[in-house]
Amino acid sequence: MTRRLAILGATGSIGQSALSLLGESALDLEVVCLSAHRNLEALVNASAPWPEARRVLTGRRPGDPSVPAEAGYGFGPEGLLESLEAADPDLVLNGITGAAGIEASAWTLAHGKTLCLANKESLVLGGPWLLSLAAETGARILPVDSEHAAIHQCLRGERRTDIRCIYLTASGGALRDVPLEDLDAIEPTVALRHPNWSMGARITIGSATMMNKAFEVLEAHHLFDLPGDRIRVLLHRQSIVHGMVSFRDGSIVAQLGKPDMRVPIHYCLAWPDRGEFAFDGFDPEEFASLTFETVDPRRFPALALGYECLERGGDAGSVLNAADEIATEAFLKGRISFRKIAEIVEKVLERHVPRPISSIEEILAADEWAREEARRCLDSV
Ligand SMILES: NC(=O)c1ccc[n+]([C@@H]2O[C@H](COP(=O)([O-])OP(=O)(O)OC[C@H]3O[C@@H](n4cnc5c(N)ncnc54)[C@H](OP(=O)(O)O)[C@@H]3O)[C@@H](O)[C@H]2O)c1
Structure with a gap:
C-alpha cells in the first residue's frame, strides 16, 4: 500500500x-x-x-x-x-x-x-x-542521523540488556588537522569545507567544533536509553563505519557505508523492509585502512558539553542548542573566532540552572533565555 x-x-x-x-x-x-x-x-x-x-x-x-x-x-x-x-x-x-x-x-x-x-x-x-x-x-x-541509523541497524534483533556500550564515529570536520594555535584565525569558508560530507552550514560547523557530536550523544541517550558512560565517541577520518555496538559477549557489530545521507534516509523510509536502491556501494577493498582515534578534548571542548547536559538533564539540552545556534551564526558572520563558539556555549551553560520540562512552553522558555545569554556573551567578546 x-x-x-x-x-x-x-x-x-x-x-x-x-x-x-x-x-x-x-x-x-x-x-x-x-x-x-x-x-x-x-x-x-x-x-x-x-x-x-x-x-x-x-x-x-x-x-x-x-x-x-x-x-x-x-x-x-x-x-x-x-x-x-x-x-x-x-x-x-x-x-x-x-x-x-x-x-x-x-x-x-x-x-x-x-x-x-x-x-x-x-x-x-x-x-x-x-x-x-x-x-x-x-x-x-x-x-536518519547516520550514526544513529547505524546503531539502530546493529541492534536489530538484539536484547538491550546485552549491550555493553555503543560507539558513535566522528569525522573531526574541516579543521581536524589545523594546528591548535591556528584555529583562532580560521575563516568561516575554511571551516565549511567538510572533508567527507556535504551538509547544511550549521551542522558542518558543528562537525568542526564537534558540537554536532555532543548533540548526537544526547540523541543516542534518548533513542537507545543508555547512560553517558556507555556512549563513546571515536574520531574516524574515513566516515565509513558510522556506528558500532559492543555486546557483553565481547562481540562488536558495526554498520559501514559510504558517506551518503541517502543510505540512512532510505533505511528509514523503507523500514522495516530493506528496500532496493542502486547506491554506489561501499567496496571494502578501496579502504586498506580504517582508523579510530580517541577525541582530543583540547581540540574539541564542545563534546564534553554534550555529556554535561546529559548529566544535568531537564532543559539543559535546549540551552546547549540555542547558545550554539547563536554562537555559530556569529562565527559565520565573522563576529567571533572559531574557538569562541564552544567558549560562549560553555559560559551560557555555567549560568544556567536546569529545570525539568513537561511542555513545549518550558522548552521554548529555556531556548529564549539561552539565546539572550549567548547574545550578552557576544557583546562582551
Ligand atoms: N545534512 C546532513 O547530511 C545531515 C545529517 C544528519 C543530520 N542532519 C540534521 O538534519 C537537519 C537538517 O540539516 P540540513 O543539513 O539538511 O540543513 P539545511 O541544508 O540548512 O536545510 C534546512 C532546511 O530547513 C528549512 N529551515 C531553515 N530554518 C527553518 C525554520 N526556522 N523553520 C522551519 N524550517 C527551516 C530550510 O528552508 P529554506 O531552504 O527555505 O531556508 C531547509 O529546507 C538538521 O537538524 C541536521 O542536524 C543533517
Missing part, C-alpha cells in the same frame, strides 16, 4: 537527498506535504513532481507579495501544523534545521505517525517529553 510522506525542510540538504532518492528508488511513497522556510523557488522545484502536495513556507506570512495567492501555500509555523493535519501523512521526514524542528516532531508523535528524524535538535531539546508523547500514541522514531 502506498504510504503518505511529508518532507519537512524539503529545500535543505536532507530534504533534497530524500527527493532525489524518491525519484530513483522503488519506494512506494506519495509526497503529501513539503516545507521550506523562505526559499520559494527551491520549494517550487522540489514540489514539481508532487502537484497535489501541500506546500508550506514557515518563514513567510500570508499576503507575502512574492508568493502567488492562488498557489495555496501554508505560512508560518502554525501553517506547517495545519498542513500536516490536512495532509495526514503516515511518515514525516523532519529535515528542518535547528530548534524550529521540534513542534513538527511533537505533532508527528502525538498523532501516532512514524517520525523519520534528521532534526536531532528535537531530541536534544525535548527528548523525554517527545518520548512520552510517542509512548502515549505508540508512534515510532526512526533515526
Whole structure:
C-alpha cells in the first residue's frame, strides 16, 4: 500500500537527498506535504513532481507579495501544523534545521505517525517529553542521523540488556588537522569545507567544533536509553563505519557505508523492509585502512558539553542548542573566532540552572533565555 510522506525542510540538504532518492528508488511513497522556510523557488522545484502536495513556507506570512495567492501555500509555523493535519501523512521526514524542528516532531508523535528524524535538535531539546508523547500514541522514531541509523541497524534483533556500550564515529570536520594555535584565525569558508560530507552550514560547523557530536550523544541517550558512560565517541577520518555496538559477549557489530545521507534516509523510509536502491556501494577493498582515534578534548571542548547536559538533564539540552545556534551564526558572520563558539556555549551553560520540562512552553522558555545569554556573551567578546 502506498504510504503518505511529508518532507519537512524539503529545500535543505536532507530534504533534497530524500527527493532525489524518491525519484530513483522503488519506494512506494506519495509526497503529501513539503516545507521550506523562505526559499520559494527551491520549494517550487522540489514540489514539481508532487502537484497535489501541500506546500508550506514557515518563514513567510500570508499576503507575502512574492508568493502567488492562488498557489495555496501554508505560512508560518502554525501553517506547517495545519498542513500536516490536512495532509495526514503516515511518515514525516523532519529535515528542518535547528530548534524550529521540534513542534513538527511533537505533532508527528502525538498523532501516532512514524517520525523519520534528521532534526536531532528535537531530541536534544525535548527528548523525554517527545518520548512520552510517542509512548502515549505508540508512534515510532526512526533515526536518519547516520550514526544513529547505524546503531539502530546493529541492534536489530538484539536484547538491550546485552549491550555493553555503543560507539558513535566522528569525522573531526574541516579543521581536524589545523594546528591548535591556528584555529583562532580560521575563516568561516575554511571551516565549511567538510572533508567527507556535504551538509547544511550549521551542522558542518558543528562537525568542526564537534558540537554536532555532543548533540548526537544526547540523541543516542534518548533513542537507545543508555547512560553517558556507555556512549563513546571515536574520531574516524574515513566516515565509513558510522556506528558500532559492543555486546557483553565481547562481540562488536558495526554498520559501514559510504558517506551518503541517502543510505540512512532510505533505511528509514523503507523500514522495516530493506528496500532496493542502486547506491554506489561501499567496496571494502578501496579502504586498506580504517582508523579510530580517541577525541582530543583540547581540540574539541564542545563534546564534553554534550555529556554535561546529559548529566544535568531537564532543559539543559535546549540551552546547549540555542547558545550554539547563536554562537555559530556569529562565527559565520565573522563576529567571533572559531574557538569562541564552544567558549560562549560553555559560559551560557555555567549560568544556567536546569529545570525539568513537561511542555513545549518550558522548552521554548529555556531556548529564549539561552539565546539572550549567548547574545550578552557576544557583546562582551
Ligand atoms: N545534512 C546532513 O547530511 C545531515 C545529517 C544528519 C543530520 N542532519 C540534521 O538534519 C537537519 C537538517 O540539516 P540540513 O543539513 O539538511 O540543513 P539545511 O541544508 O540548512 O536545510 C534546512 C532546511 O530547513 C528549512 N529551515 C531553515 N530554518 C527553518 C525554520 N526556522 N523553520 C522551519 N524550517 C527551516 C530550510 O528552508 P529554506 O531552504 O527555505 O531556508 C531547509 O529546507 C538538521 O537538524 C541536521 O542536524 C543533517
